[in-house]
Amino acid sequence: MSWFERLLSLWVLLCIGVGLALGQAFPEWFHTLGRLEVAHINLPVAVLIWLMIFPMLLKIDFREIWGVRRHWRGVGATLFVNWLVKPFSMAALAWLFLEVWFRPWLPAEQIASYRAGLIILAAAPCTAMVFVWSHLMRGEPHFTLSQVALNDLIMIFAFAPLVGGLLGIANVHVPWDTLFLAVLLYLVVPLALALGVRRILLSQAHGYLRLRRVLKLLGPISILALLLTLVVLFGFQGEQVLRQPRVIALLAVPITVQVFGNSGLAYLLNLWLRSPHCVAGPSALIGASNFFELAVATAISLFGFDSGAALATVVGVLIEVPVMLLAVRLVNATRNLYERRKGVVPYAECCPTGLHLHSE
Numbered sequence: 158m159s160w161f162e163r164l165l166s167l168w169v170l171l172c173i174g175v176g177l178a179l180g181q182a183f184p185e186w187f188h189t190l191g192r193l194e195v196a197h198i199n200l201p202v203a204v205l206i207w208l209m210i211f212p213m214l215l216k217i218d219f220r221e222i223w224g225v226r227r228h229w230r231g232v233g234a235t236l237f238v239n240w241l242v243k244p245f246s247m248a249a250l251a252w253l254f255l256e257v258w259f260r261p262w263l264p265a266e267q268i269a270s271y272r273a274g275l276i277i278l279a280a281a282p283c284t285a286m287v288f289v290w291s292h293l294m295r296g297e298p299h300f301t302l303s304q305v306a307l308n309d310l311i312m313i314f315a316f317a318p319l320v321g322g323l324l325g326i327a328n329v330h331v332p333w334d335t336l337f338l339a340v341l342l343y344l345v346v347p348l349a350l351a352l353g354v355r356r357i358l359l360s361q362a363h364g365y366l367r368l369r370r371v372l373k374l375l376g377p378i379s380i381l382a383l384l385l386t387l388v389v390l391f392g393f394q395g396e397q398v399l400r401q402p403r404v405i406a407l408l409a410v411p412i413t414v415q416v417f418g419n420s421g422l423a424y425l426l427n428l429w430l431r432s433p434h435c436v437a438g439p440s441a442l443i444g445a446s447n448f449f450e451l452a453v454a455t456a457i458s459l460f461g462f463d464s465g466a467a468l469a470t471v472v473g474v475l476i477e478v479p480v481m482l483l484a485v486r487l488v489n490a491t492r493n494l495y496e497r498r499k500g501v502v503p504y505a506e507c508c509p510t511g512l513h514l515h516s517e
Contacts, residue, residue: 169475172384176391177399187392191462199457202389206343206454208382212375213284213450214309214351215368222306227299231436234426235304238444239282240315243419247279248272248323250411259407267465271404273329274456274469275411280320282308283446286477287439290446293485295504296439304443309348312448316340320455332459339458343451383474386453390471393462408472413480420445420484424495431500438488446481449473 180187193200251272255263263271284305291301317340321331358367423444427437452473456466496503 168380168384169387169471172387173391173471173475176388177395179388180392180395181399183392187389187462190389191393199462202386202454202457202462203342205382205386205389206450207347209379209386209450210343210454211347211351212372212379214348215355215372215375216288217284217306217309217348217351218302218355219306219310219352222303222310228297228303228432228436230430231300231427231432231440232304232307234423234430234432234437235440235443236307236311237426238419238423239308240311240319242422243282243415243444244276244280244319244323246418247411247415248276248327250415251275252327254407254411259410262403262407264401264404264465269327269329270460270465271408271469272327273324273460274452274464274466275408276323276327277320277455277459277466278412278447278449278452278470278473279415280323281312281316281448281451282443284309284448284451286481287443287446290442290481290485291439293482294438294442294488295435296442297433297435300436301439301443304439308443313340313345313348316344316451335458336455339455343454343458383450387471387474390453390457390462390467393467404468405472405475408469409476412473412476416445416480416484420488424488428495428498428501431498433502434492434495434504437495438492441488442481442484445484446477447473449477 190201191199255268255271255275260268282305287305288301290296291298317333317336321333321336324331354371355368358364358371361367420441424437424441427440432440449470452470453467456464456470460466492504495501
């Protein structure tokens with residue numbers, strides 16, 4: 158994890174400030190950007206989202222999906238948390254915190270939109286940053302690769318129905334055509350292109366070296382696109398945020414609770430199933446983190462730049478790095494305690510030195 162990535166929360170805060178300032182100084186610029194759309198998909202943001210998502214998807218090796226059989230306990234625990242617990246628990250937390258406990262301090266007309274953003278954020282498991290979290294706790298790399306590949310495959314078919322169903326339960330109007338278009342535009346098409354580019358690069362001499370060079374080149378572009386998207390987003394959100402600055406802090410609470418709750422559940426499930434720690438750790442982190450790039454894109458497509466939903470997904474970006482680094486620290490700190498359980502394979506046997514090379 159580079160120093161720039163470690164300071165992602167700082168850059169997010171700076172971009173929030175820049176976006177707020179530009180939105181107040183040049184509101185007509187942002188209104189012009191907002192009008193550049195086709196079928197409710199904003200074209201400038203679509204370009205930025207592609208620059209964000211494509212490098213993430215280029216890392217995925219779908220050949221590793223067959224590796225799920227090697228660590229079926231960890232895969233089962235992660236799938237259970239990602240798809241049967243996490244979206245529904247976030248929907249419940251969003252209702253509890255926003256509709257009940259925090260309602261007096263939130264703008265009433267935006268509460269439903271905030272809930273929608275939190276649901277969208279929790280519906281997509283992390284695709285890229287999880288490799289960083291897994292590497293920091295020296296997780297079993299083949300498990301991480303196979304789990305991410307499997308989640309991406311499931312996401313193609315499950316994301317839209319899951320989001321649409323939960324938003325419907327929350328009494329939020331769902332423009333289904335826009336939702337399916339967003340999934341097609343921001344997930345299916347870039348994933349297909351990433352698979353094609355990856356195959357072309359690996360078919361050449363020194364293919365993995367070429368792939369690493371491309372990823373190294375695209376990595377900074379991806380983060381810069383994310384930050385520029387935040388500038389644009391907060392240019393639209395400026396008036397609302399300046400009027401209600403505590404909204405961001407309040408939205409961060411259910412997200413943080415959800416991260417630690419789901420990561421703890423996945424970790425304990427793996428302990429109960431006697432998965433090795435080098436599988437349980439990545440399983441817990443995959444179960445907790447979010448594909449926030451897709452969430453931001455979907456929220457903007459469905460509800461617009463100036464919506465509470467878009468703001469809620471951006472709060473997920475803001476707290477992702479510090480909260481997940483703390484989760485990594487907790488997983489590492491409890492390794493010896495975890496391995497005291499009878500039947501758990503020791504770390505040295507599960508993930509020997511030199512194995513945690515996620516680029517291969």
